[in-house]
Amino acid sequence: DAGITQSPRHKVTETGTPVTLRCHQTENHRYMYWYRQDPGHGLRLIHYSYGVKDTDKGEVSDGYSVSRSKTEDFLLTLESATSSQTSVYFCAISDRDTEYFGPGTRLLVL
Amino acid sequence: DQQVKQNSPSLSVQEGRISILNCDYTNSMFDYFLWYKKYPAEGPTFLISISSIKDKNEDGRFTVFLNKSAKHLSLHIVPSQPGDSAVYFCAASANEGAQKLVFGQGTRLTINP
Numbered sequence: 001d002a003g004i005t006q007s008p009r010h011k012v013t014e015t016g017t018p019v020t021l022r023c024h025q026t027e028n029h030r031y032m033y034w035y036r037q038d039p040g041h042g043l044r045l046i047h048y049s050y051g052v053k054d055t056d057k058g059e060v061s062d063g064y065s066v067s068r069s070k071t072e073d074f075l076l077t078l079e080s081a082t083s084s085q086t087s088v089y090f091c092a093i094s095d096r097d098t099e100y101f102g103p104g105t106r107l108l109v110l
Numbered sequence: 111d112q113q114v115k116q117n118s119p120s121l122s123v124q125e126g127r128i129s130i131l132n133c134d135y136t137n138s139m140f141d142y143f144l145w146y147k148k149y150p151a152e153g154p155t156f157l158i159s160i161s162s163i164k165d166k167n168e169d170g171r172f173t174v175f176l177n178k179s180a181k182h183l184s185l186h187i188v189p190s191q192p193g194d195s196a197v198y199f200c201a202a203s204a205n206e207g208a209q210k211l212v213f214g215q216g217t218r219l220t221i222n223p
Contacts, residue, residue: 004153031209042114042199042213043154058210090153096207098144101153 003027004102006091012108019078021105023091025071032074033058033092033099034066043090049074081109113137114202116214124222129187131217133200136181140202144211145174145185148197157198158185187219195221 003026013019023032031050035043035058045058047066055066063085065077078085086109091102115134123129131145141162146154160167160174160183167174173186187194197218201211 033210035213040215042116042215043201043211044213045210048210059212094207094209097159098156099201099209099211100156101146103153104151 004091004093004100006089006102006105008105009103010106012110013081014110015082016080019081019107019109021076021089021091021107023074023076023102025074025093027093027100028071029093029095030071031094032068033094034064034074034076035090035092035101036060036087037090037104038087046076046089081107083109085109111136112215113140114200114212114214116198116200116217118217119215120218120220122220122222123190125192126189129185129190129194129219129221131185131187131198131200131219133183133185133214134181135183135202137202137204137212138181139204140212141206142203143174143176143183144201144203145172146199146201147194148199148216154199190221192221192223195219 005024007022033048034046037043044060049055049068067075089105092099144159145157148154158169158172158174176183197216199216200214
């Protein structure tokens with residue numbers, strides 16, 4: 001299994017509060033990604049990073065920001081959480097041929 | 111607009127038989143395709159991939175077929191086993207490798223004894 005951990009694994013928060021999800025890898029891969037999974041949509045790309053301090057937007061980036069200050073860590077921040085951001089969030093890393101996924105963070109925004 | 115579509119939300123197959131999962135795409139720039147398997151409360155795990163320069167790739171019980179003219183790919187599982195019961199996602203990339211994947215909605219496969 002690829003060395004990817006996500007924290008927290010579960011979180012309940014209130015509308016309007018900031019939330020930060022962390023992804024940590026031990027594989028030294030250059031590319032890291034944040035996806036969200038919702039019923040009927042599969043997984044959708046939020047943001048990705050192609051190196052330290054190099055990030056770009058994905059398909060559903062509104063309301064999210066990311067930071068990558070070290071190769072091994074990729075943070076996803078919801079500046080002001082909304083109920084529409086209730087979802088399961090997956091971090092992924094990739095080599096050339098495959099993306100490997102973390103175990104996921106289940107976020108509930110009340 | 112859904113660029114990768116899995117039109118069957120669910121599929122039920124008898125143990126030992128062949129399972130065929132289908133996926134269609136609309137973006138002709140996609141050049142690399144993958145299948146993932148997902149169990150509840152876990153992250154997706156990689157199954158098999160295929161480059162657009164091939165039309166078939168096989169790995170044990172799993173075979174992926176690509177029909178570029180029809181913009182269609184399929185995953186065959188033979189023989190199907192109870193542990194194959196999961197949600198299967200197809201994904202596509204336009205980056206000559208597994209980067210910035212676009213996923214289908216998923217198909218829930220149930221293998222019946």
